[in-house]
Amino acid sequence: TRTSRPQRILKAVQRKATVGDPQSVITAIDHFCRHREWAMNVGDEKGSILDSVVSEVSPVTVLELGTYCGYSTVRIARLLPPGACVITLEFNPDYAAIARQVIKWSGLEDKVQLVEGASGDWIPWMKEHFGVQAFDLVFLDHWKERYLPDTKLLEECGLIQKGTVLLADNVICPGTPDYLEYVRNSPRYNSHYYRSHLEYTKAEDGLEKSVFLGY
Ligand SMILES: O=C(NCCO)c1cc(-c2ccc(F)cc2)cc(O)c1O
Numbered sequence: 001t002r003t004s005r006p007q008r009i010l011k012a013v014q015r016k017a018t019v020g021d022p023q024s025v026i027t028a029i030d031h032f033c034r035h036r037e038w039a040m041n042v043g044d045e046k047g048s049i050l051d052s053v054v055s056e057v058s059p060v061t062v063l064e065l066g067t068y069c070g071y072s073t074v075r076i077a078r079l080l081p082p083g084a085c086v087i088t089l090e091f092n093p094d095y096a097a098i099a100r101q102v103i104k105w106s107g108l109e110d111k112v113q114l115v116e117g118a119s120g121d122w123i124p125w126m127k128e129h130f131g132v133q134a135f136d137l138v139f140l141d142h143w144k145e146r147y148l149p150d151t152k153l154l155e156e157c158g159l160i161q162k163g164t165v166l167l168a169d170n171v172i173c174p175g176t177p178d179y180l181e182y183v184r185n186s187p188r189y190n191s192h193y194y195r196s197h198l199e200y201t202k203a204e205d206g207l208e209k210s211v212f213l214g215y
């Protein structure tokens, strides 16, 4: 097919959503992915759980690993108070290019820093480059085999401190078994599983929320 799936998602936003209205961007993507073409956005069901965790944490600095088309970036940023921001890392340049346009259409670009590159390369530079002290919330939604190494890297870099909340997508489907085992067995995390479904399907999936308890 001539266009890519992310390009078709952006088209759906430009056709159906109102510039500056984040909820209409979210609704347009969910409608397209439920009725036209499945895509790996966190989706409406798990997205509501994400919303509730963001509202509960009311974070000042958020790290998102895995931007894709910016759907969850918009979900998070729309709930942030003035002065708060989400730094979102995306490895795939084609995804990043679409996400920038989706985030711009939502009118939330002032609350978002989209960084292109590998999470493992960028995490060690976060403090120096972005002046981040520690993250209040980390949303893990990138390559599933990177969840555990990147969590350990965030710990080593002092970017996870007492009270930091990790929220991980896809812990059942596609699954992140090594990450789950780590956060559920570590004495330094308090973990809770929010049972849900894989976006736009009946398959089981869920989000794992893990609160860092400090050393
Ligand atoms: O790979 C994923 N994300 C990182 C992309 O850079 C991802 C995959 C899937 C999925 C795919 C194929 C299937 F059959 C089932 C699930 C779902 C998701 O929510 C995801 O986040």
Ligand SMILES: [Mg+2]
Binding pocket: 040, 041, 042, 141, 169, 170
């Ligand atoms: Mg996901």
